Every structure is written in structure tokens, then in C-alpha cells.
Amino acid sequence: EVEALLMQHPVYLCISYDTDLLAVEDFTGYVEAWIRFVKQHPDLSIEIRTKSARKDFWERLRSLGEPCNRVIFAFTISPDHVTARYEHRTGSLSGRIDSVRTGLSLGYPVRLCFDPMIVCPDWQRHYHDMIATVAEKIPLDRIRDVSVGSFRLSEDYLKNMRRAAPCSAVVQYPYENDHGVMHYPQKLTEEMEQFLLKELAPYIPEEKIFRWEERE
Secondary structure (H helix, E strand, C coil): CHHHHHCCCCEEEECCCCCCCCCCHHHHCHHHHHHHHHHCCCCEEEEEEECCCCCHHHHHHHHHCCCCCCEEEEEECCCHHHHHHHCCCCCCHHHHHHHHHHHHHCCCCEEEEEEEECCCCCHHHHHHHHHHHHHHHCCHHHCCEEEEEECEEEHHHHHHHHHHCCCCCCCCCCCEEECCEEECCHHHHHHHHHHHHHHHCCCCCHHHEEECCCCC
16 A cells, blocks of 8 residues: 555655554564655655653664665654553563654654643643753654644544543543544643643754644
8 A cells, every 4th residue: 555655645654653662672573664664765755653661763764774764763752641541561661762762863763742731730840850851851853853743633543542441531531522632621731731832932043843743
């Protein structure tokens, strides 16, 4: 299917949207297979999204040759408060930072995703401290770009999550429904995302910051 699309136009593909492929690479080998595929198809670019703190896979990827600038490793970056309470069994903030640093040192393209932002008690302090830590630990001039966005989910997916996690503060939040996309009220969305954009401004050029927006 991908090869058929490539015959028509260049393709940008997010291969790890529903599953953290890096976290299960030992069992599947999908990331390595996709990278080999990309290198054979010059009009294909992929994004590999992860919350993993693994560093060992970077060395494994070196067996594939030089890093490819069309294979983008996109790390979800969240405050410790969020990872501990809502992102169970994923890498800690410090672990993800260490993995990002390793990838950058080996020349791999890395995107930082401050997305999804999640409302929690004293969220401004948690996200401020997170950005301060990131700026201290990561050479941000070597980051490809960053994304900013608040929590959002399809209506059907959220229904399933609410049945599975009736006591979760995140999934039971009274979100607004905008054409089948569930998200925080617009005022809160603006407050959160503008806050983070201002926190990032001293460290990241404006042209490298991308804000997620739903288009009709």
C-alpha cells in the first residue's frame, strides 16, 4: 500500500501512533524493518513516536548504517508528575532525556513532543520545571523541531477508555466534543498551550515550534 502511494506522491507516515514500537522492538523488529524500507524509498519519510527511555536500541540501529534524515524519532516529553500518574510503564522524564541525548550524539534526527499536555494540580509549575530540566540537559540547538498540543482524543476511542478506566481523572474529564474530537475547553486549551509556548521561547526559535491544530 505504501509503495502504491509513493508512485503517486511523497509520503510522510507516522508509524507509531497507536503502539510504541520502540518499546516493543525486541519482540517485533518493526522499527529496524521500517528504517531499511525508508532507505530504499527516497520519497518516504517516517516519524517514530515514543515514550521509551531505552538507549540500547540506538547502538542496534548503527548496524543499519548512517542515520537517515527521513527517519524522525519523536519523543513525548512530559513532567514527572504526569509520567508517574498517567503514563504508567513508560520512561521517566530523566530516562527519556537520556535517550534523546544519546540519539542526538549519534546523529539521529530527534523531535521533542510536548504533547499531549495534561491538566493536573499546579500544572503550570510542573510544566515550567519540565522545560527548565529539558533546557539544562538537552542541547536544544540540535533538536530538529518541537510540537506543542493539549490532550485530545477521538470520541470513540475515549468511550472505550472510559469503560476500561472508570476511575481515571484523565479519561473522565468533561471534555468538549468538536466534530468527534474530544478536547479541553477552548479557553483552557489556549491557556495551557500559550503558557508552554512562552516557556519554550527563550530556548527554541519560533520557526521550529509547531502547535497542533484541528483543521476543518
